[in-house]
Amino acid sequence: MDFLSFKNCESVALANIPVLDFADFRDTLKDLINCKNCRVSVFTVHGGKLYAVLLDPAKHCFKAGATAVGASYPALTNDIPGVHWFEREIFEQCNVIPENHPWLKPIRFENSDKPGVTDYFTMQGNAVHEVAVGPVHAGVIEPGHFRFQCMGEDVYNLEIELGYQHRGVEKMLVDSPAKLRNHLVETTAGDSSIAYALAYDGVISALAETPRPDLTERARILRTLALELERIANHVGDIGALAGDVAFLTTSAYCGRIRGDFLNMTAQLCGNRFGRNYVTYDGVEFDLPNHKLAAFRDWFERTVEDFKNAWLIMSDDPGALDRFEGTGTVPNEVMREIGAVGVAARAAGVDLDVRRDLTGIGVYDKLVWKCALKKSGDVIARAKTRRLEIRESIRMVRALLTWLESSNSPVSNNATAPEQFKADSLAVCAVEAWRGEVACAVFTGKAGNMERCKLVDPSFHNWFALALALRGEQISNFPICNKSFNLSYCGHDL
Amino acid sequence: MFKALRARLFQKYRTNKFPDAAPKLPEHFRGRPEFDKSAVDAEAWKSAAEVCPTEAINAQTPAIDLGKCIFCGKCAKANPAIRFSSEYRMGCMKRENLICNGSLPYTPDEQFDAGIKALFGKSLHIRQVSAGGCAACELDFNVLNTLAWDMGRFGLKVVASPRHADAVLVTGPVTNNMRLALKKTYDAIGEPKLVIACGACAISGGIYQTSEKASCGVEDIMKVDLYVPGCPPHPATLLEALVRFMGRKQLDNRA
Numbered sequence: 001m002d003f004l005s006f007k008n009c010e011s012v013a014l015a016n017i018p019v020l021d022f023a024d025f026r027d028t029l030k031d032l033i034n035c036k037n038c039r040v041s042v043f044t045v046h047g048g049k050l051y052a053v054l055l056d057p058a059k060h061c062f063k064a065g066a067t068a069v070g071a072s073y074p075a076l077t078n079d080i081p082g083v084h085w086f087e088r089e090i091f092e093q094c095n096v097i098p099e100n101h102p103w104l105k106p107i108r109f110e111n112s113d114k115p116g117v118t119d120y121f122t123m124q125g126n127a128v129h130e131v132a133v134g135p136v137h138a139g140v141i142e143p144g145h146f147r148f149q150c151m152g153e154d155v156y157n158l159e160i161e162l163g164y165q166h167r168g169v170e171k172m173l174v175d176s177p178a179k180l181r182n183h184l185v186e187t188t189a190g191d192s193s194i195a196y197a198l199a200y201d202g203v204i205s206a207l208a209e210t211p212r213p214d215l216t217e218r219a220r221i222l223r224t225l226a227l228e229l230e231r232i233a234n235h236v237g238d239i240g241a242l243a244g245d246v247a248f249l250t251t252s253a254y255c256g257r258i259r260g261d262f263l264n265m266t267a268q269l270c271g272n273r274f275g276r277n278y279v280t281y282d283g284v285e286f287d288l289p290n291h292k293l294a295a296f297r298d299w300f301e302r303t304v305e306d307f308k309n310a311w312l313i314m315s316d317d318p319g320a321l322d323r324f325e326g327t328g329t330v331p332n333e334v335m336r337e338i339g340a341v342g343v344a345a346r347a348a349g350v351d352l353d354v355r356r357d358l359t360g361i362g363v364y365d366k367l368v369w370k371c372a373l374k375k376s377g378d379v380i381a382r383a384k385t386r387r388l389e390i391r392e393s394i395r396m397v398r399a400l401l402t403w404l405e406s407s408n409s410p411v412s413n414n415a416t417a418p419e420q421f422k423a424d425s426l427a428v429c430a431v432e433a434w435r436g437e438v439a440c441a442v443f444t445g446k447a448g449n450m451e452r453c454k455l456v457d458p459s460f461h462n463w464f465a466l467a468l469a470l471r472g473e474q475i476s477n478f479p480i481c482n483k484s485f486n487l488s489y490c491g492h493d494l
Numbered sequence: 495m496f497k498a499l500r501a502r503l504f505q506k507y508r509t510n511k512f513p514d515a516a517p518k519l520p521e522h523f524r525g526r527p528e529f530d531k532s533a534v535d536a537e538a539w540k541s542a543a544e545v546c547p548t549e550a551i552n553a554q555t556p557a558i559d560l561g562k563c564i565f566c567g568k569c570a571k572a573n574p575a576i577r578f579s580s581e582y583r584m585g586c587m588k589r590e591n592l593i594c595n596g597s598l599p600y601t602p603d604e605q606f607d608a609g610i611k612a613l614f615g616k617s618l619h620i621r622q623v624s625a626g627g628c629a630a631c632e633l634d635f636n637v638l639n640t641l642a643w644d645m646g647r648f649g650l651k652v653v654a655s656p657r658h659a660d661a662v663l664v665t666g667p668v669t670n671n672m673r674l675a676l677k678k679t680y681d682a683i684g685e686p687k688l689v690i691a692c693g694a695c696a697i698s699g700g701i702y703q704t705s706e707k708a709s710c711g712v713e714d715i716m717k718v719d720l721y722v723p724g725c726p727p728h729p730a731t732l733l734e735a736l737v738r739f740m741g742r743k744q745l746d747n748r749a
Binding site for chain 1: 632
């Protein structure tokens with residue numbers, strides 16, 4: 001039996017999602033992922049059923065299927081490595097055991113009072129030593145625990161244990177009044193607030209009993225503008241951080257400031273540097289009126305020139321390049337196999353971008369842009385992918401600002417957010433945040449209540465890729481490998 | 495080298511003029527709320543309290559608890575008497591001073607502790623600990639280290655080891671999973687030591703105050719010496735609070 005196809009920001013009745021027997025479910029899943037280029041967006045147990053929601057880039061849609069599971073089921077990780085983190089989550093969050101999972105242990109220590117205390121992969125031998133770092137790191141950064149198995153300088157294995165930021169976002173979303181939900185979603189990962197707000201908005205508008213009237217043209221333009229400014233700001237910051245880690249201080253210092261300028265542009269839109277409260281159910285909170293566009297554009301162009309200059313001084317510097325090239329390589333096959341997403345995957349030639357692969361979010365189909373792609377999968381590839389994405393986003397911002405000039409619509413369509421949702425339904429929305437795909441899925445109950453809200457951060461897919469990037473590297477290369485991914489702890493820990 | 499020098503000429507000196515000039519704040523910036531207490535519309539205050547996502551509003555008094563407020567502006571839409579001003583100086587040294595009674599202009603707390611002024615007035619080394627939350631507070635604290643703000647000018651420095659620190663700056667509501675690590679970091683700092691709670695989460699639990707997996711801020715665990723409200727606090731709010739906390743001159747440059 002086939003999985004059910006549905007669009008981004010579309011709801012489906014749970015009864016319409018085909019329930020396959022386990023062997024059939026496994027084979028269909030294997031075929032879709034290993035042969036048809038689909039990727040896992042959401043994979044969880046709800047109401048005694050294991051649901052898989054895959055993103056099919058060729059058909060521009062999601063595909064969902066389910067199978068009934070009891071207290072346990074045979075783990076799928078051995079056939080589909082991309083679900084290994086999801087199955088560990090199922091084990092911890094849903095109390096269902098994926099049997100024969102190769103490395104079954106908690107990912108967030110939700111139910112334990114001893115975070116980080118668990119079995120770790122270890123090595124034996126005379127010259128072998130273990131380096132344990134964290135949860136508190138030597139900098140202004142979130143907490144996580146990293147264990148390196150080393151021989152001399154060389155890292156044989158890195159294991160990453162997270163969960164220190166776990167504050168129960170998903171459970172709070174279900175239990176909290178509607179007025180708090182937007183804020184909870186926006187702070188899932190504070191540097192991707194716009195992306196999360198859009199993903200949640202996509203889901204609740206799909207689940208509204210009375211369909212929401214189309215968003216106004218101006219609201220759609222401004223939402224896209226905010227998402228691209230978020231992308232540019234963070235990518236610029238990451239390039240600066242990479243420069244800082246190889247002691248290329250000029251680029252590091254300039255990018256730090258320039259990132260702030262881009263954040264200030266978001267603040268110009270809505271008053272908050274991280275775009276909090278900007279995305280509203282009826283559109284966006286504030287307009288960027290036409291008489292202010294010229295000054296905004298001027299500011300944007302000057303900052304773009306600053307960034308180009310900061311990038312150019314580093315981009316052909318032999319000292320910096322020597323540290324970046326060939327460091328922390330994760331090849332294309334591995335990235336595909338483990339289901340990596342976003343910048344990290346594209347830097348290894350995995351051609352995926354939700355902005356192009358799905359519809360429903362923003363005005364990307366009306367803009368001329370290319371998906372950034374590099375092949376080598378090392379630190380320089382991730383840096384250059386970011387550079388390319390910044391360039392494409394700059395093109396988009398220019399086009400959006402021009403478009404705003406000729407658009408006369410208001411920014412609100414006067415819709416009010418629904419209190420009740422369609423009963424017994426599922427809606428999924430994916431947004432390409434600056435790190436990669438952010439997915440939000442909501443299951444509703446009989447009474448049209450929110451029964452479950454599942455959030456999947458791009459970091460959830462990618463932390464394992466960072467662990468793999470360190471294999472065979474010198475331990476001193478950890479900082480640049482880490483920065484080249486720049487994954488979110490809070491987005492993962494929820 | 496010549497390329498770097500040329501770049502320097504192109505990029506120019508860009509550290510902002512704070513504290514000699516007011517920081518440039520965006521048009522829609524939401525700072526300290528302002529409201530008239532003489533003409534209280536009880537119904538409007540009730541609806542403002544109802545829409546507040548973090549229960550920051552006491553409709554009776556009326557007052558807004560800046561330690562809980564996330565500056566979303568929803569109350570101002572429900573009750574037109576409330577206006578978010580551009581007053582960014584909101585850091586307080588006493589919890590009760592975060593209860594905003596709406597009057598403006600207002601005088602921010604002064605550092606009266608001669609000991610703090612003498613010991614830390616010229617240099618304050620900070621160990622930051624992220625204990626839950628969304629990382630936005632950390633990001634905007636990091637911004638103070640960039641050359642746009644350059645907090646080193648005021649003797650403010652981030653240190654890696656708690657042994658080198660004078661203060662711990664905590665962000666996030668303090669998740670159950672971080673409680674021990676935060677406690678250990680604090681214990682490793684030599685006396686005398688100070689605690690800074692940065693952002694609504696660290697002060698009161700903020701958005702996460704009802705979470706079963708986290709405390710309601712740092713105060714559940716340790717005494718706090720400086721509170722910096724915001725979600726996250728604007729870099730100007732944080733820097734001004736830190737500088738005032740050190741007992742340096744009062745900055746009277748309301749934007």
